[in-house]
Amino acid sequence: MTTPILKALQGQTLKTSPIWFMRQAGRHLPEYLETRAKAKDFIDFCFTPDLASEATLQPIRRYKMDAAILFADILLIPIGLGRSVTFEKGIGPILEPIQPEEVKALTIDGAADRISNVYETVRRVRAQLDDETTLIGFAGGCWTVATYMIEGRGSPNKEVAKRFAYEHPKEMQGLLEAIAISTADYLIGQAKAGAQVLKIFESWAQGLSPAQFDTLVIKPTHMIIERVRAAGITVPIMGFPRAAGLNMISFAHELDIQAMAVGTDISIAQLRPHVRQGLCLQGNLDPLLLRMGGQAMLDGVDRVLDDAAGGPHIFNLGHGVTPDVKIESVHAVINRIRER
Numbered sequence: 001m002t003t004p005i006l007k008a009l010q011g012q013t014l015k016t017s018p019i020w021f022m023r024q025a026g027r028h029l030p031e032y033l034e035t036r037a038k039a040k041d042f043i044d045f046c047f048t049p050d051l052a053s054e055a056t057l058q059p060i061r062r063y064k065m066d067a068a069i070l071f072a073d074i075l076l077i078p079i080g081l082g083r084s085v086t087f088e089k090g091i092g093p094i095l096e097p098i099q100p101e102e103v104k105a106l107t108i109d110g111a112a113d114r115i116s117n118v119y120e121t122v123r124r125v126r127a128q129l130d131d132e133t134t135l136i137g138f139a140g141g142c143w144t145v146a147t148y149m150i151e152g153r154g155s156p157n158k159e160v161a162k163r164f165a166y167e168h169p170k171e172m173q174g175l176l177e178a179i180a181i182s183t184a185d186y187l188i189g190q191a192k193a194g195a196q197v198l199k200i201f202e203s204w205a206q207g208l209s210p211a212q213f214d215t216l217v218i219k220p221t222h223m224i225i226e227r228v229r230a231a232g233i234t235v236p237i238m239g240f241p242r243a244a245g246l247n248m249i250s251f252a253h254e255l256d257i258q259a260m261a262v263g264t265d266i267s268i269a270q271l272r273p274h275v276r277q278g279l280c281l282q283g284n285l286d287p288l289l290l291r292m293g294g295q296a297m298l299d300g301v302d303r304v305l306d307d308a309a310g311g312p313h314i315f316n317l318g319h320g321v322t323p324d325v326k327i328e329s330v331h332a333v334i335n336r337i338r339e340r
């Protein structure tokens, strides 16, 4: 079975770029809010296949996106590793900041099994998708997950996590390895359950020195991919080293990925000459334009398509859909792409 997304990931340049949006399931959809209200909390939502599969399918029904992305979160892995995670309304994720001496107590064995409810969501979604729509599984990049585990919540510059890396290199290594092993096992489980693509979200890859980027992002990502491939999983892998500047080029060269997602800070035309021929590039409409709508948004869509022409491309945002996005704007973007 092949699909427009899989063709692009194989390196084909398609006449019409296939489309999906990061955070396409979520609070901008009234049907999402209705489904979410049935769960005790956000984590319960992610672990209830009935509800999570429904949320995954909602944007497919409404927009006929070319891909569904599993409804879950990158912060389920810390739960598998034995840490407590909660989501507070208006704040976001809250974790108990891990101390260097706690790293060796992380429960790597069985970590993926403890969050394996997600595989049932994958099975249910795949069973309900048609043959043209691709199901994307995902996990967080090791560094991004580690920033939350160390800092306990989102922060502007990740200084606490970077200090941890400089001051406790051995424990940092141990933490990244624990995340890499459990994440690989989790991605293997998703692929076996029916995920046709795996995406690694390294959302906080910006602002690292090349040396830290190598130890905190490239090496652990390599470990994930190697373990996934060693398990016989051959599905394409997308990387997303968001806003990592020139470090993105090392990411594309050094890792066995079939696509790289691009944030808003660089154009696909600028990036293309620096990555291998045939690497699919994904992105990168400014999410602010989707929030604004109107002519500026349509001009932005045209610019992305012009920049991406001549190479394998999947249309997406530079980052996720926000709750204030209007449904009509999402339709307008999709129509613009498909009518060109």
Ligand code: CP3
Pocket (backbone or CB within 6 Å): 021, 022, 023, 024, 025, 026, 027, 036, 042, 069, 070, 071, 072, 073, 074, 075, 087, 091, 092, 093, 138, 154, 201, 203, 320
């Ligand atoms: O539609 C999809 O994209 C699939 C599901 C998905 C979610 N989170 C659902 C979610 C995916 C792929 C993620 C990934 C994720 N989670 C990332 C990487 C991508 C990115 O956005 O950079 C990160 C950093 C997280 C961590 C996270 N989860 C934060 C910081 C928050 C709070 C911020 C917010 O938007 O409220 C979440 C919660 C979350 N994950 C929501 C959704 C739909 C909102 C929860 C709600 O319904 O209240």
